[in-house]
Amino acid sequence: MQKGDVRAVENPITAVFDLAEDVEARSPKIRVSIVYARIFIAFGLLLDAVMMLLVSGSPGLSLLLTFLMFFLLYVRRWLPDATSRSVVLALAILAGVFDVIAFRGAIIFGVILVPFFFLGLVAMEYLREVHSFFEYYALRHRIVKSVRDADPVAYVPAGSDSTQRVLAFLASRNPAIGQLLKTPGGAVTPAILQGKSGMMYRFDVVVKRPPTGLRGLLGFGSPGSAIYVKSFTAPPSVSDLQAIKRSVEDISLGTRIPPWRVIAVWRAEGDAKLSDEAYEFVTKEVVRVTLFGVEHTCSLQSIEENPDGTYDFIPFIPEIAGLGPQTSAAAA
Numbered sequence: 001m002q003k004g005d006v007r008a009v010e011n012p013i014t015a016v017f018d019l020a021e022d023v024e025a026r027s028p029k030i031r032v033s034i035v036y037a038r039i040f041i042a043f044g045l046l047l048d049a050v051m052m053l054l055v056s057g058s059p060g061l062s063l064l065l066t067f068l069m070f071f072l073l074y075v076r077r078w079l080p081d082a083t084s085r086s087v088v089l090a091l092a093i094l095a096g097v098f099d100v101i102a103f104r105g106a107i108i109f110g111v112i113l114v115p116f117f118f119l120g121l122v123a124m125e126y127l128r129e130v131h132s133f134f135e136y137y138a139l140r141h142r143i144v145k146s147v148r149d150a151d152p153v154a155y156v157p158a159g160s161d162s163t164q165r166v167l168a169f170l171a172s173r174n175p176a177i178g179q180l181l182k183t184p185g186g187a188v189t190p191a192i193l194q195g196k197s198g199m200m201y202r203f204d205v206v207v208k209r210p211p212t213g214l215r216g217l218l219g220f221g222s223p224g225s226a227i228y229v230k231s232f233t234a235p236p237s238v239s240d241l242q243a244i245k246r247s248v249e250d251i252s253l254g255t256r257i258p259p260w261r262v263i264a265v266w267r268a269e270g271d272a273k274l275s276d277e278a279y280e281f282v283t284k285e286v287v288r289v290t291l292f293g294v295e296h297t298c299s300l301q302s303i304e305e306n307p308d309g310t311y312d313f314i315p316f317i318p319e320i321a322g323l324g325p326q327t328s329a330a331a332a
Helices: 012-055 059-076 082-101 104-149 162-173 175-182 238-255 276-284
Strands: 191-194 200-203 205-209 225-232 259-267 286-291 294-305 311-314 326-329
Touching: 012 059, 012 104, 059 082, 059 104, 082 104, 162 175, 162 205, 162 225, 162 259, 162 294, 175 205, 191 205, 191 238, 200 225, 200 238, 225 238, 238 259, 238 276, 238 286, 238 294, 259 286, 276 294, 276 311
Parallel strands: 225 259, 259 294
Antiparallel strands: 191 200, 205 225, 286 294, 294 311, 294 326
Protein backbone atom coordinates (compact mmCIF):
# COMPACT_ATOMS: atom_id res chain seq x y z
CA MET A 1 0.00 0.00 0.00
CA GLN A 2 1.41 3.36 -1.05
CA LYS A 3 1.35 5.84 1.78
CA GLY A 4 -0.14 9.27 1.25
CA ASP A 5 -0.80 12.24 3.46
CA VAL A 6 -2.51 10.76 6.53
CA ARG A 7 -4.21 14.12 7.17
CA ALA A 8 -6.11 14.06 3.88
CA VAL A 9 -9.72 12.86 4.31
CA GLU A 10 -12.31 13.11 1.55
CA ASN A 11 -15.22 11.15 3.00
CA PRO A 12 -14.99 10.31 6.73
CA ILE A 13 -17.34 7.31 6.56
CA THR A 14 -15.59 5.79 3.57
CA ALA A 15 -12.22 6.53 5.15
CA VAL A 16 -13.20 4.67 8.33
CA PHE A 17 -14.22 1.57 6.36
CA ASP A 18 -11.08 1.77 4.22
CA LEU A 19 -8.95 2.00 7.33
CA ALA A 20 -10.73 -0.95 8.93
CA GLU A 21 -10.32 -3.05 5.79
CA ASP A 22 -6.63 -2.15 5.64
CA VAL A 23 -6.17 -3.29 9.25
CA GLU A 24 -8.13 -6.48 8.52
CA ALA A 25 -5.91 -7.18 5.51
CA ARG A 26 -2.76 -6.74 7.60
CA SER A 27 -4.00 -8.63 10.66
CA PRO A 28 -2.87 -12.12 9.49
CA LYS A 29 0.71 -10.88 9.21
CA ILE A 30 0.45 -9.26 12.63
CA ARG A 31 -0.92 -12.50 14.11
CA VAL A 32 2.01 -14.45 12.67
CA SER A 33 4.46 -11.88 14.07
CA ILE A 34 2.89 -12.23 17.51
CA VAL A 35 3.13 -16.03 17.33
CA TYR A 36 6.81 -15.85 16.37
CA ALA A 37 7.48 -13.39 19.19
CA ARG A 38 5.78 -15.67 21.71
CA ILE A 39 7.76 -18.68 20.48
CA PHE A 40 11.01 -16.73 20.73
CA ILE A 41 10.24 -15.54 24.26
CA ALA A 42 9.11 -19.02 25.33
CA PHE A 43 12.38 -20.50 24.05
CA GLY A 44 14.31 -17.81 25.93
CA LEU A 45 12.36 -18.57 29.10
CA LEU A 46 13.16 -22.26 28.76
CA LEU A 47 16.88 -21.56 28.41
CA ASP A 48 16.69 -19.12 31.30
CA ALA A 49 15.01 -21.71 33.52
CA VAL A 50 17.67 -24.30 32.66
CA MET A 51 20.44 -21.82 33.47
CA MET A 52 18.77 -21.02 36.78
CA LEU A 53 18.75 -24.69 37.76
CA LEU A 54 22.38 -25.18 36.72
CA VAL A 55 23.75 -22.09 38.45
CA SER A 56 21.59 -21.99 41.58
CA GLY A 57 23.11 -23.05 44.86
CA SER A 58 19.86 -24.91 45.70
CA PRO A 59 18.51 -26.39 42.44
CA GLY A 60 15.53 -28.09 44.10
CA LEU A 61 14.41 -24.94 45.90
CA SER A 62 15.04 -22.86 42.79
CA LEU A 63 12.90 -25.23 40.71
CA LEU A 64 10.07 -25.00 43.23
CA LEU A 65 10.20 -21.20 43.45
CA THR A 66 10.47 -20.79 39.67
CA PHE A 67 7.44 -23.00 39.14
CA LEU A 68 5.57 -21.09 41.86
CA MET A 69 6.37 -17.79 40.16
CA PHE A 70 5.18 -19.16 36.82
CA PHE A 71 2.02 -20.61 38.36
CA LEU A 72 1.09 -17.39 40.16
CA LEU A 73 1.54 -15.26 37.04
CA TYR A 74 -0.42 -17.79 34.99
CA VAL A 75 -3.47 -17.94 37.28
CA ARG A 76 -3.41 -14.17 37.78
CA ARG A 77 -5.19 -13.60 34.47
CA TRP A 78 -8.24 -15.58 35.61
CA LEU A 79 -8.82 -13.66 38.83
CA PRO A 80 -12.00 -11.55 38.82
CA ASP A 81 -10.83 -8.28 40.37
CA ALA A 82 -7.83 -5.97 40.47
CA THR A 83 -7.22 -6.45 44.19
CA SER A 84 -6.76 -10.21 43.96
CA ARG A 85 -4.59 -9.83 40.87
CA SER A 86 -2.38 -7.34 42.72
CA VAL A 87 -2.02 -9.71 45.67
CA VAL A 88 -1.02 -12.59 43.40
CA LEU A 89 1.44 -10.35 41.56
CA ALA A 90 3.02 -9.38 44.88
CA LEU A 91 3.30 -13.07 45.83
CA ALA A 92 4.97 -13.81 42.48
CA ILE A 93 7.48 -11.02 43.07
CA LEU A 94 8.14 -12.36 46.57
CA ALA A 95 8.73 -15.83 45.14
CA GLY A 96 11.18 -14.27 42.70
CA VAL A 97 13.06 -12.57 45.53
CA PHE A 98 13.43 -15.86 47.40
CA ASP A 99 14.48 -17.48 44.12
CA VAL A 100 17.32 -14.96 43.82
CA ILE A 101 18.37 -15.63 47.41
CA ALA A 102 18.43 -19.38 46.65
CA PHE A 103 21.39 -18.78 44.32
CA ARG A 104 23.56 -18.15 47.43
CA GLY A 105 27.16 -17.68 46.30
CA ALA A 106 26.10 -17.19 42.68
CA ILE A 107 23.55 -14.54 43.62
CA ILE A 108 24.83 -12.21 40.90
CA PHE A 109 23.48 -14.69 38.33
CA GLY A 110 20.20 -14.82 40.21
CA VAL A 111 19.89 -11.04 40.00
CA ILE A 112 20.17 -11.37 36.21
CA LEU A 113 18.32 -14.61 35.44
CA VAL A 114 15.29 -14.38 37.75
CA PRO A 115 14.16 -10.87 36.70
CA PHE A 116 14.64 -11.90 33.07
CA PHE A 117 12.37 -14.90 33.65
CA PHE A 118 9.79 -12.74 35.43
CA LEU A 119 9.77 -10.06 32.72
CA GLY A 120 9.54 -12.75 30.04
CA LEU A 121 6.38 -14.13 31.61
CA VAL A 122 4.91 -10.62 31.81
CA ALA A 123 5.82 -10.02 28.15
CA MET A 124 4.08 -13.26 27.16
CA GLU A 125 0.93 -12.07 28.90
CA TYR A 126 1.02 -8.72 27.11
CA LEU A 127 1.50 -10.47 23.78
CA ARG A 128 -1.53 -12.60 24.56
CA GLU A 129 -3.55 -9.43 25.18
CA VAL A 130 -2.31 -7.92 21.91
CA HIS A 131 -3.35 -11.09 20.09
CA SER A 132 -6.80 -10.93 21.70
CA PHE A 133 -7.04 -7.26 20.72
CA PHE A 134 -6.46 -7.98 17.04
CA GLU A 135 -8.73 -11.03 17.11
CA TYR A 136 -11.56 -8.98 18.59
CA TYR A 137 -11.31 -6.04 16.21
CA ALA A 138 -10.80 -8.24 13.16
CA LEU A 139 -13.96 -10.12 14.11
CA ARG A 140 -15.78 -6.87 14.82
CA HIS A 141 -14.81 -5.57 11.39
CA ARG A 142 -16.15 -8.70 9.69
CA ILE A 143 -19.41 -8.36 11.59
CA VAL A 144 -19.85 -4.68 10.73
CA LYS A 145 -19.04 -5.41 7.10
CA SER A 146 -21.53 -8.28 7.01
CA VAL A 147 -24.21 -5.97 8.41
CA ARG A 148 -23.39 -3.37 5.77
CA ASP A 149 -23.56 -5.95 2.98
CA ALA A 150 -26.58 -7.88 4.31
CA ASP A 151 -30.03 -7.81 2.76
CA PRO A 152 -31.86 -5.01 4.60
CA VAL A 153 -35.13 -6.96 4.51
CA ALA A 154 -35.54 -10.24 6.41
CA TYR A 155 -38.71 -12.18 5.68
CA VAL A 156 -40.53 -14.31 8.23
CA PRO A 157 -40.48 -17.98 7.14
CA ALA A 158 -43.39 -20.36 7.44
CA GLY A 159 -43.99 -22.01 10.80
CA SER A 160 -46.61 -22.99 13.32
CA ASP A 161 -45.70 -20.24 15.80
CA SER A 162 -43.27 -17.38 16.26
CA THR A 163 -40.74 -19.60 18.01
CA GLN A 164 -40.58 -22.15 15.21
CA ARG A 165 -40.45 -19.41 12.61
CA VAL A 166 -37.51 -17.64 14.22
CA LEU A 167 -35.63 -20.94 14.55
CA ALA A 168 -36.26 -21.64 10.87
CA PHE A 169 -34.95 -18.18 10.03
CA LEU A 170 -31.77 -18.69 12.08
CA ALA A 171 -31.22 -22.11 10.51
CA SER A 172 -31.53 -20.59 7.04
CA ARG A 173 -28.79 -18.09 7.89
CA ASN A 174 -26.50 -20.44 9.82
CA PRO A 175 -26.18 -24.11 8.74
CA ALA A 176 -24.69 -25.00 12.14
CA ILE A 177 -28.00 -24.11 13.79
CA GLY A 178 -29.85 -26.20 11.24
CA GLN A 179 -27.66 -29.19 12.10
CA LEU A 180 -28.33 -28.69 15.80
CA LEU A 181 -32.07 -28.61 15.21
CA LYS A 182 -31.81 -31.96 13.41
CA THR A 183 -29.73 -33.51 16.21
CA PRO A 184 -31.79 -35.62 18.64
CA GLY A 185 -32.10 -33.68 21.88
CA GLY A 186 -30.52 -30.59 20.34
CA ALA A 187 -33.69 -28.53 20.73
CA VAL A 188 -36.01 -28.75 23.73
CA THR A 189 -39.53 -27.31 23.35
CA PRO A 190 -40.68 -26.09 25.80
CA ALA A 191 -37.63 -26.05 28.04
CA ILE A 192 -37.79 -25.94 31.83
CA LEU A 193 -34.28 -25.57 33.17
CA GLN A 194 -32.77 -25.24 36.61
CA GLY A 195 -30.27 -22.51 37.38
CA LYS A 196 -27.32 -22.62 39.71
CA SER A 197 -29.45 -20.95 42.39
CA GLY A 198 -31.97 -23.80 42.25
CA MET A 199 -34.65 -21.69 40.57
CA MET A 200 -36.56 -23.19 37.64
CA TYR A 201 -36.97 -21.19 34.44
CA ARG A 202 -39.13 -21.73 31.37
CA PHE A 203 -38.28 -20.90 27.77
CA ASP A 204 -40.27 -21.69 24.65
CA VAL A 205 -37.24 -23.40 23.16
CA VAL A 206 -33.60 -23.95 24.07
CA VAL A 207 -31.12 -25.23 21.50
CA LYS A 208 -27.91 -26.61 22.99
CA ARG A 209 -24.58 -27.73 21.66
CA PRO A 210 -22.88 -29.65 24.49
CA PRO A 211 -19.27 -28.96 25.49
CA THR A 212 -16.55 -31.20 24.12
CA GLY A 213 -13.28 -32.58 25.41
CA LEU A 214 -12.52 -32.07 29.10
CA ARG A 215 -14.48 -28.83 29.28
CA GLY A 216 -16.79 -29.98 32.03
CA LEU A 217 -13.95 -31.41 34.14
CA LEU A 218 -10.90 -29.23 33.59
CA GLY A 219 -12.13 -26.38 31.42
CA PHE A 220 -10.33 -27.51 28.25
CA GLY A 221 -12.13 -27.98 24.95
CA SER A 222 -15.09 -26.33 23.28
CA PRO A 223 -17.42 -24.67 25.81
CA GLY A 224 -20.52 -25.51 23.79
CA SER A 225 -23.30 -22.99 23.29
CA ALA A 226 -27.00 -22.44 23.82
CA ILE A 227 -29.75 -20.49 22.10
CA TYR A 228 -32.63 -19.29 24.29
CA VAL A 229 -35.92 -18.18 22.74
CA LYS A 230 -38.90 -16.76 24.61
CA SER A 231 -42.00 -15.55 22.79
CA PHE A 232 -44.35 -12.75 23.79
CA THR A 233 -47.78 -11.69 22.56
CA ALA A 234 -46.87 -8.03 23.07
CA PRO A 235 -43.65 -6.01 23.13
CA PRO A 236 -41.55 -7.27 26.06
CA SER A 237 -41.15 -4.77 28.87
CA VAL A 238 -37.87 -3.89 30.50
CA SER A 239 -38.81 -6.12 33.44
CA ASP A 240 -39.35 -9.02 31.01
CA LEU A 241 -35.91 -8.47 29.51
CA GLN A 242 -34.31 -8.17 32.93
CA ALA A 243 -35.91 -11.47 33.95
CA ILE A 244 -34.60 -13.15 30.78
CA LYS A 245 -31.10 -11.83 31.46
CA ARG A 246 -31.10 -13.09 35.05
CA SER A 247 -32.50 -16.48 34.13
CA VAL A 248 -30.02 -17.11 31.29
CA GLU A 249 -27.09 -16.11 33.49
CA ASP A 250 -28.31 -18.41 36.28
CA ILE A 251 -28.92 -21.32 33.90
CA SER A 252 -25.54 -20.84 32.22
CA LEU A 253 -23.76 -20.96 35.57
CA GLY A 254 -25.65 -24.14 36.41
CA THR A 255 -25.11 -25.94 33.10
CA ARG A 256 -21.67 -24.40 32.46
CA ILE A 257 -22.71 -23.83 28.86
CA PRO A 258 -22.43 -20.19 27.70
CA PRO A 259 -25.26 -18.51 25.77
CA TRP A 260 -24.87 -17.84 22.05
CA ARG A 261 -28.22 -16.18 21.30
CA VAL A 262 -30.86 -14.86 23.71
CA ILE A 263 -34.00 -13.90 21.82
CA ALA A 264 -37.32 -12.33 22.77
CA VAL A 265 -39.61 -12.75 19.76
CA TRP A 266 -43.00 -11.04 19.51
CA ARG A 267 -45.62 -10.14 16.94
CA ALA A 268 -46.44 -6.51 16.32
CA GLU A 269 -50.10 -5.59 16.38
CA GLY A 270 -51.19 -2.10 15.43
CA ASP A 271 -48.68 0.52 16.55
CA ALA A 272 -47.11 -1.64 19.28
CA LYS A 273 -43.41 -1.07 19.81
CA LEU A 274 -40.73 -1.46 22.44
CA SER A 275 -40.76 1.14 25.17
CA ASP A 276 -37.82 3.51 25.37
CA GLU A 277 -36.63 1.78 28.54
CA ALA A 278 -36.82 -1.66 26.93
CA TYR A 279 -35.03 -0.39 23.82
CA GLU A 280 -32.21 1.06 25.90
CA PHE A 281 -31.92 -2.13 27.94
CA VAL A 282 -31.78 -4.47 24.95
CA THR A 283 -29.19 -2.32 23.14
CA LYS A 284 -26.89 -1.70 26.10
CA GLU A 285 -27.16 -4.68 28.43
CA VAL A 286 -25.62 -8.09 27.77
CA VAL A 287 -25.84 -11.51 29.33
CA ARG A 288 -22.51 -12.02 31.07
CA VAL A 289 -21.24 -15.23 32.66
CA THR A 290 -17.78 -16.35 33.74
CA LEU A 291 -16.99 -20.04 33.30
CA PHE A 292 -13.58 -21.55 34.05
CA GLY A 293 -12.08 -18.06 34.28
CA VAL A 294 -13.35 -17.00 30.84
CA GLU A 295 -16.01 -14.33 30.50
CA HIS A 296 -18.73 -15.03 27.94
CA THR A 297 -20.97 -12.22 26.71
CA CYS A 298 -24.12 -12.35 24.64
CA SER A 299 -26.50 -9.60 23.61
CA LEU A 300 -30.20 -9.81 24.27
CA GLN A 301 -32.14 -9.48 21.04
CA SER A 302 -35.69 -8.33 20.38
CA ILE A 303 -37.11 -9.81 17.17
CA GLU A 304 -40.38 -8.30 16.00
CA GLU A 305 -42.67 -9.98 13.48
CA ASN A 306 -44.27 -7.23 11.42
CA PRO A 307 -47.72 -7.57 9.81
CA ASP A 308 -46.09 -7.31 6.36
CA GLY A 309 -44.18 -10.55 6.97
CA THR A 310 -40.78 -9.06 7.76
CA TYR A 311 -38.57 -9.03 10.83
CA ASP A 312 -37.22 -6.10 12.80
CA PHE A 313 -34.12 -6.85 14.88
CA ILE A 314 -32.95 -4.86 17.89
CA PRO A 315 -29.99 -5.14 17.78
CA PHE A 316 -29.15 -6.79 14.47
CA ILE A 317 -26.81 -9.75 15.00
CA PRO A 318 -25.42 -11.22 11.77
CA GLU A 319 -24.62 -14.89 11.47
CA ILE A 320 -20.90 -15.47 11.07
CA ALA A 321 -18.90 -18.61 10.39
CA GLY A 322 -19.04 -21.04 13.28
CA LEU A 323 -21.37 -21.31 16.22
CA GLY A 324 -20.07 -20.20 19.56
CA PRO A 325 -20.23 -17.50 22.20
CA GLN A 326 -18.01 -14.44 22.36
CA THR A 327 -15.33 -14.75 25.00
CA SER A 328 -12.66 -12.79 26.76
CA ALA A 329 -10.44 -13.27 29.76
CA ALA A 330 -12.29 -12.40 32.94
CA ALA A 331 -11.52 -8.92 34.13
CA ALA A 332 -12.66 -6.51 36.76
